[in-house]
Amino acid sequence: MFDLTGMTALVTGASGGIGSAIARALAEQGARLALSGSNAEKLEAFRAELGGDHVALPCNLADGAAVDQLVPRAVEALGKVDILVNNAGVTRDNLAMRMKDDEWEQVIKVNLEAAFRLARAAARPMMKARFGRIISITSVVGATGNPGQANYAASKAGLVGMSKALAQELASRGITVNCVAPGFIRSAMTDVLPDAQKEALTGRIPAGSLGEGADIGAAVVYLASKEAGYVTGQTLHVNGGMAML
């Protein structure tokens, strides 16, 4: 089950914490990857570490014209793109009253607009192939909200609505469009939190611990698989029970 041999995937934000875990999980199931990210050096280091026959495609997701070229570049490098994983995301946290226009715009542009541009470009070859998987990584805060993250929460909720619309447009062509919504995942960011804060955080999680990147990777593998072909327009929450939606 969940064998991805012969399939290809484009993963954005692939050198980050969750992105690299997703890439590892897809590669372990046999998929060949185009790894994208904004930091070319970090990306190349990760590609080398991953081994295999994967390619690195650096791209600045804040640049619309560059984003429009990313799917064609991936098709050129891999021959096709069966799976698109919109994982890249940025935060520019601030209380709404203090939030600058560019803090709002940057987050929407990278987290939401780039995901739309990539999905639009990928839909074309996927439609021809009568197969495709578009998976966007959203967040528990897209469903629950979070103070200081009006921009981020809006971008993540936006991905859910966008995916539902795309799912309806593309379902008849064998293309599924879904989201994975991580809760608190252990990362370089959470590792540096003071113990007291970590305890307060895990106290809100029925599972009693933070999630791991691999938990998200496994959810993405499932939605990418042939076995999940009848699942579309859904959001899979992976959060240890901290929000049951």
Add this chain to the structure above:
Amino acid sequence: MSETADRVRKIVVEHLGVEADKVTEDASFIDDLGADSLDIVELVMAFEEEFGVEIPDDAAEKITTVKDAITYIDEHQG
């Protein structure tokens, strides 16, 4: 009938799964041949591939009948 027309009709028959004799030049993709908007997008993609022409979105919107497609392709083919 021109060579373009024959090839266009063949693509329409294949993509929409309709009887060849229903694909007259005046037939509307949506009203007569049962296409939906996604089918039109696919047809345009197929025309682009078959004839090596680029059909921009604003032109594609105006292609509603078999004849529209043939005319556009004949006018824009290298």
